[in-house]
Each structure stands twice: as structure tokens, then as C-alpha cells.
Amino acid sequence: MDWNEFGFLVPHEINDCTDESDCLSVCPFNPFPEETVKTETEIANLFFPDDTTTKKLEKLGKYKNTYVGYSNEFRATSSSGGIASYVTKQLFERNIIEYVVNVQQVGEKFEYSINKKGNPVVKSSKTRYYPVTMDKVFQKIEELDGNVAIVSIPCFLKGVRLAQYQRPALKEKINFTIGIICGGVKSKFFTEYLTQKAGAFNDDVEKVEYRVKNLDSTAGDYSFGVKVAGKEDLKTVKMRSLGDMWGTGLFKCNACDFCDDVSGELADIALGDAWIRPYVNDGGGTNVMITRSNLADTIIKQGMSNGDLHADDLPESEFIRSQKGSFTHRQDCLPYRADKLSNIENIPPKRPRKKRLSPEVKLIQKKRRETRKQSLLIWKDNPNVDFFDLKMKPYLKSLRSITKFNHYKRGIIDRMKRMF
Ligand SMILES: Cc1cc2nc3c(=O)[nH]c(=O)nc-3n(C[C@H](O)[C@H](O)[C@H](O)COP(=O)(O)OP(=O)(O)OC[C@H]3O[C@@H](n4cnc5c(N)ncnc54)[C@H](O)[C@@H]3O)c2cc1C
Structure with a gap:
């Protein structure tokens, strides 16, 4: 490899x-x-x-x-x-x-x-x-x-x-x-990005911790930590402060x-x-x-x-x-990605799954594919957090807007289902 x-x-x-x-x-x-x-x-x-x-x-x-x-x-x-x-x-x-x-x-x-x-x-x-x-x-x-x-x-x-x-x-x-x-x-770019966000340089890293738990808070409120050569304390960054690193497809x-x-x-x-x-x-x-x-x-x-x-x-x-x-994402929306959002010739055989997707879910899929791709291209060309955040802003903003709209719509439908 x-x-x-x-x-x-x-x-x-x-x-x-x-x-x-x-x-x-x-x-x-x-x-x-x-x-x-x-x-x-x-x-x-x-x-x-x-x-x-x-x-x-x-x-x-x-x-x-x-x-x-x-x-x-x-x-x-x-x-x-x-x-x-x-x-x-x-x-x-x-x-x-x-x-x-x-x-x-x-x-x-x-x-x-x-x-x-x-x-x-x-x-x-x-x-x-x-x-x-x-x-x-x-x-x-x-x-x-x-x-x-x-x-x-x-x-x-x-x-x-x-x-x-x-x-x-x-x-x-x-x-x-x-x-x-x-x-x-995730690509190794993910770790490089988090390391810079925690205030360290990638060359100085001795050890990283992907999940520093916060026992006084919730399970999702954890930090990424990095130990720099010659220093005792971990430099940390709260993962929540970075926005959604998983659902967006960043560095995936x-x-x-x-x-x-x-x-x-x-x-x-x-x-x-x-x-x-x-x-x-x-x-x-x-x-x-x-x-x-x-x-x-x-x-x-x-x-x-x-x-x-x-x-x-x-x-x-x-x-x-x-x-x-x-x-x-991985089961309901996979057939749509495979049919419409992939340029791969040979996708491995998958179990058939039938789920009708709304236009906004399809749009989310499209935007996630774009966000994933851009995150890798942008970091490859310039591995710098400030540059990366600036360049990714429009992609993440439009993905966030459509995701918010989808949650809102789903919330209303669920409430109506419970009422009738
Ligand atoms: C790439 C990745 C994605 C994940 N995504 C999700 C998710 O979407 N939803 C979710 O609920 N949980 C996810 N997890 C799993 C979750 O974070 C916990 O690791 C899992 O619940 C086991 O916890 P534990 O405390 O029992 O593990 P621990 O007792 O801490 O042991 C962890 C074990 O995992 C092994 N390990 C560490 N890194 C890797 C790796 N990269 N690949 C394979 N094995 C490894 C270690 O050697 C160790 O044996 C993910 C984990 C990884 C590595």
C-alpha cells in the first residue's frame, strides 16, 4: 500500500x-x-x-x-x-x-x-x-x-x-x-486539519488523541488533543466548535x-x-x-x-x-448516489434497497459529494486551516442551509403524523 x-x-x-x-x-x-x-x-x-x-x-x-x-x-x-x-x-x-x-x-x-x-x-x-x-x-x-x-x-x-x-x-x-x-x-488530511485547529504544527506532533472526553458534559462534547514534542499538556480543540465533520463528508x-x-x-x-x-x-x-x-x-x-x-x-x-x-446516508441514499452522482464505472454489487427520496434529500447528497471532493482538493493544494476554512465556506454554507430545511420539513411531517 x-x-x-x-x-x-x-x-x-x-x-x-x-x-x-x-x-x-x-x-x-x-x-x-x-x-x-x-x-x-x-x-x-x-x-x-x-x-x-x-x-x-x-x-x-x-x-x-x-x-x-x-x-x-x-x-x-x-x-x-x-x-x-x-x-x-x-x-x-x-x-x-x-x-x-x-x-x-x-x-x-x-x-x-x-x-x-x-x-x-x-x-x-x-x-x-x-x-x-x-x-x-x-x-x-x-x-x-x-x-x-x-x-x-x-x-x-x-x-x-x-x-x-x-x-x-x-x-x-x-x-x-x-x-x-x-x-x-478519513484521509490523513483530517488529522492534519485538526492538529492545526488545536494550535499545533504537524511537524511537532508526538501523539494525537481523537476523543478527549468531557465527563462533566455530554458524550458528543469531546475534544481532539495533540501532544507537541517537549510539552507536557495536550493542546485541544472542541470538536463541536468545528461544525459537523462527519455528516458533511469532509475528508472522507x-x-x-x-x-x-x-x-x-x-x-x-x-x-x-x-x-x-x-x-x-x-x-x-x-x-x-x-x-x-x-x-x-x-x-x-x-x-x-x-x-x-x-x-x-x-x-x-x-x-x-x-x-x-x-x-x-449509507443505505437509503446509496442507490441514488450510485445511479446519479458517481462517475465510477464498476460499483460493487449492492443489496437492492427501495426508498423514495425527496428532492431536498437528493440535493443534500449532491452537496455532500461536492463537499467531500472539494475538501480533499483544497487541502492537497494548500494545507492551511485559514485558507481551507475560507475556501470551504460556500460549500458548507449551502449544504447547511438545505440540511436545515430538510430537518425542518421532516419535523413538521412527523408532528402531523402524530396528530392524525
Ligand atoms: C473510522 C471510524 C469511524 C467510526 N464511525 C462511527 C460511527 O459512525 N458511529 C458510531 O457509533 N461509532 C463509530 N466509530 C466507533 C466508535 O468511535 C468506537 O470506536 C466504538 O464504539 C468502540 O468503542 P470502545 O470504547 O468499545 O473501543 P475501545 O475499547 O477504545 O477500543 C477501540 C478498538 O478499536 C481499534 N481501532 C482503533 N482505531 C481503529 C481504526 N481506524 N480501524 C480499526 N480499528 C481501530 C483499537 O485498536 C481497539 O481495539 C468509528 C470508529 C472508527 C475507527
Whole structure:
């Protein structure tokens, strides 16, 4: 993998790679997959038997149960409720795995690493919104003595499942997957932008923290922090003060607009943030969880009963509500983007989804695509926050206006529906 000019890691060809050749067979965005692994639906059928994943919804795929809560041990040192770190620790303690493959800080950058049993789990806690690649560590997995868990976002896990499909030995070796629910991968420009916003220069950075929690406030009121060489304190900037960095598509990878897996459909357990009341009022952070294997479900249920976890069952409708924006953008609006707003020739096959979109939702989609593209072009040419903010202003202003109008209209329609 190499860095491209827009701050993303992209594969480079080693040998000839034609449409039919094997090199695409583990690519999560392969436009020509075999029928048996055509979409997440077919792949989930290969990995999760119906008698385990007894429930199924178009939005969530196959699953067993949904929960909400946090780990008493890991919450304070994690991005959200610390369930990813808790489940990792449990897998080691139960001798299910000898290794975990996850993302951690190496120098001032982030990388996929192989962590052996005995290493402190907390070393790799916290989520990093920075491009990473699994290519180097993945090649070593088969040589490891013992089983392996992988922690990753849905598209990477799709690649892992496709590799397991190709090489059955990997199916036994990688015996647990933890999915990190993902609203989109950001270019490294995102981190450069936040670093400057926090008042630091990119060359001086020793360490960055994407989520410095505010325990006296709400879960959404967190800061980005940067530690500069030779200084003790973190320089921070409140994310809220920067406007909407997620819904607008700023610095987002193009492929993410063509991914409809919101709930980590191929993971034994997938975890996100509980962006719903009352949990969102707690600045400590709370996870939503969705289980798909018996072991994952047992770990959560036992954690709830022995007091390791402060957690409850969560109705699936609430799970969906916690990721509402992502479901609308990634599932409802994907067919429109694919049909009208993309110049990509070969979009990978997607599950059919029928949703009539209003003209303003279509316009929002168009403006988000434009905002995403412009943010990458503008930062590439001049990586300076003041210049960037000035140049992005018209794009963000018109996107904000139409989004506001859409919320207002939807609010009126919802109120009328409740009245009649
Ligand atoms: C790119 C990205 C987008 C996200 N978008 C959403 C979203 O739209 N909605 C939502 O609810 N939640 C989203 N999250 C997930 C959320 O922020 C929490 O990370 C998740 O709920 C797990 O919290 P935790 O406290 O249990 O994790 P922790 O206990 O802090 O552990 C985090 C785990 O994630 C691993 N990790 C860190 N960075 C990455 C990375 N870049 N890729 C893969 N694994 C990584 C770590 O190694 C660690 O194992 C996103 C996370 C990422 C990385």
C-alpha cells in the first residue's frame, strides 16, 4: 500500500491485475465477486448459522442480540464504553486466542499490530480516525502459533471474511472478529486539519488523541488533543466548535459512499456509540452492541451478570436509531448516489434497497459529494486551516442551509403524523 496525493493508503499493483484475476478476490469493493460471496448477505450466511443468528433485519443483517452499556474497567481509557477492550481481554482470559490484531500508535502514526497474550489490552484501546493498512500483519497471521482475533471496521472485516473463504485454514485461525461501526474513513488530511485547529504544527506532533472526553458534559462534547514534542499538556480543540465533520463528508474516502454495511454485519460482535438519550447525556461514553455468535453473546451476558459491565438489552429499533444518520446516508441514499452522482464505472454489487427520496434529500447528497471532493482538493493544494476554512465556506454554507430545511420539513411531517 502507498500514500496517494489525497492522504489515503491505496494498493499498488505488484503483478498484472485484471478484472478476472485473483488479486481482487479479497477486495471488499470487488465489482466482480463470485455469486457465493456477492454481498455481505451471502458472506454472513457462510459464517453465521441460522440457529445462532436467529434474527434478521434488512438494515442490520443477521444477528443474535442488541445491547447498550459500558465496561467498568475500560470505559475511562477507551473511546466510548470500552467494550472492544473488554471483549479482547475476555478472549485472552478464556484462552480463545493467543493474539489480537488491532490498531495502535506506533511512533507518531497508527498501524495494525499483532499483540500477544500478556500485553496490556489498554495499549491499543481508543479509536483512531487515520488511514491504516492490514497488509503487513495479515501475511504473518498464518505463521502465528495460536488463534487470532481481529478488531476492525466493516470493510476490512469483509476483506478478512473473503480471505477466510479463499483459504479455509484462516477460518480456524481467525476465530473471533470485533467490528467497529464506522461512518466513514478519513484521509490523513483530517488529522492534519485538526492538529492545526488545536494550535499545533504537524511537524511537532508526538501523539494525537481523537476523543478527549468531557465527563462533566455530554458524550458528543469531546475534544481532539495533540501532544507537541517537549510539552507536557495536550493542546485541544472542541470538536463541536468545528461544525459537523462527519455528516458533511469532509475528508472522507470515496469508497465509503458505496458501502452499505452500517452494523458490521460480518463481525461476531460489532460496537458503536450510543448516540441516543439517555446514554448520550453521559460524557463517559456508552457503546451500542450487536452480537452474531454464541461466544460473543455469552461474553456480554456473563459480563452483565457478574458486574463487569454496566449494560442492558437494547431494542433493535433503538440500536437503529443510534445510527440513524448513517442508515439514511449509507443505505437509503446509496442507490441514488450510485445511479446519479458517481462517475465510477464498476460499483460493487449492492443489496437492492427501495426508498423514495425527496428532492431536498437528493440535493443534500449532491452537496455532500461536492463537499467531500472539494475538501480533499483544497487541502492537497494548500494545507492551511485559514485558507481551507475560507475556501470551504460556500460549500458548507449551502449544504447547511438545505440540511436545515430538510430537518425542518421532516419535523413538521412527523408532528402531523402524530396528530392524525
Ligand atoms: C473510522 C471510524 C469511524 C467510526 N464511525 C462511527 C460511527 O459512525 N458511529 C458510531 O457509533 N461509532 C463509530 N466509530 C466507533 C466508535 O468511535 C468506537 O470506536 C466504538 O464504539 C468502540 O468503542 P470502545 O470504547 O468499545 O473501543 P475501545 O475499547 O477504545 O477500543 C477501540 C478498538 O478499536 C481499534 N481501532 C482503533 N482505531 C481503529 C481504526 N481506524 N480501524 C480499526 N480499528 C481501530 C483499537 O485498536 C481497539 O481495539 C468509528 C470508529 C472508527 C475507527
